[in-house]
Amino acid sequence: MSTFWYSPGIMLLIFNRISSHVPLKILSIEDGTVLKSFNHLLHRSKKVDFIEQFNEKLLVKQENENLQILDVRNAELMEVSRTEFMTPSAFIFLYENQLFLTFRNRTVAVWNFRGELVTSFEDHLLWHPDCNTNNIYITSDQDLIISYCKADSDDHWMEGNAGSVNISNILTGKCLAKITASSSCPKVDECSSSAGSSKQPDHYRVRSTVAEALEDITALFYDEERNEIYTGNRHGLVHVWSN
Template sequence: MGSFARCSPSSGPERFRNIQLQEFDTYDQNFLQLQFLRKRSKIIEIVAAKDIIFALATNQCLCFLNLSPDELIRSLFYNKNNDSLITVSVYGSDNFRSLKIRTTSIEYIRRNKLDAGIPLFETESLKWPGFVEFDDVNGKVLTYSAQDGIYKVFDLKNYNFLYQFSDKNVQEIKISPGIMLLIFERTPSHVPLQILSIEDGTILKTFNHLLHRNKKVDFIEQFNEKLLVKQENENLQILDINSFELTEVSSTDFLTPSAFIFLYENNLFLTVRNRTVAVWNFKGELVTSFEDHLLWHPDCSTNNIYITREQDLIISYCKADEPSPSPSDEPPGDATVISMSNILTGKCIAKISANDPELRICPGRRGETGHSSIRSTVREALEDVTALFYDEDRKEIYTGNKYGLVHVWSTRVGCCL
């Protein structure tokens, strides 16, 4: 991918030194059965499994191309429990309204046996607004059939059915370690809540949370024993569901974020608002404000943010210190960087920058499927990044852009061979 420029002489970790850039192209001119596949589309998601990169573009998926011209892959999930890739697809034959799930062993994909995938949850009716959710933390799969109003939970290791429940008044479900929070349709004065064991569906607690009348609920989030509730222009409420002790944080200190990421390892939570990242504890105290880590995209898609397994580092697509003026809405490459910051201190430890003189570009190989015949400069590779992923084992960052190009920023020796 690109090379990292240090933020300060002594702060750059060794893992982000001597970066080399490679480029891959997801656009396949031989795969033109459908009209909408005849133009380039942006990368919306990247997943890595050992030595394979899966890049999901708007219209197709590199390394796992649609098995049928009628199929569109909507999302990817790497199941580390059995070393397989799960794809969630829709089909034109039913107006793209029903989800179809398939699992394919990484070993089969490596051998190019793409038709060896096994359908999952075939008995479930997952027509919109039905859904499937993969819970890596608890090792579970949650499905919802809107047709009959039934939620089912399966084991992520072997896809065995575990239990089901049904309630048409459920408005939303939040999953955290060990439990599920069921949020029911609110009344003017309160919202009914129920907590279930994620393992067997046992009801652990049922209670009501009082609300300010005529005030919109901005969010309800669950993290272990802590319930976070925020209403429009009201204080953040942090409720301990065991003791029912309530902590409030002033609405002027805690503004409603556009995204939440729970940091399970550190018992903290990260918020994004107006491109700004912050970390809080469950006393409602600000733990970390980040220096030099202003996100580029205002919609703060988590596909442009990666948090390491130990939750000590955040890697994001960010604005540069002094971005160059651009006559269009697209960022010039020297206006953007890939920033790496310490989550507990907020310090920037390294960057991928177009201005890094030590960044090395690896020669591409033309004419091969999945390899680019377009030679991007580092500046071009950093323009309009739409997806980001960090492979911690291989020490590589993968970015995708609006042109369907995937860039690999690698510290591995010999990556250019």
């Protein structure tokens, strides 16, 4: 058995762990040729937290061990202290910028492949502790992150299930804009599906407060051409946020 990861032009096959190492093969996507076959050594008694591939870089993390960043072309290995890099719940690789995002305990961080922390965000505390990527959007230029976040403590309306939609610069960590019930908000439209109902059309408009629209968001999307943010909630309502 094996798992595999795709990067532009190559595919990494990760085979089942064998005692103190994991066998790896790098294949050409174009013709299936094996470009390289090698073993990566592991601590025999420690479980593997993750093995991730980004182009020629292999990220390996074992329980209570340092992060290892291996260049599979030349076998160069660097390590990041386990006190600096703790196992995240999810990754997003930024191919345009040669960086990667990590998500852990509602926080987002940006790293490079020298093992250096590039960005920590000043105001981007995610709503979901386990990183629900349905509520996160990265722009095509990979310069902005838009997420459903916890509201600031200064927002007195934050009781219940209301959050905020935060827009931050990935390279600086600065919060550029946010949608909250207490700020000057863009126009919001709301619609809901009524499939199976003979009394309503297939889609109909309803009216709710902005605070209600910011409750229990389960999906988020940004239309970069129209400059509109779409959010959906657990009630099946879709909101369109536009200037």
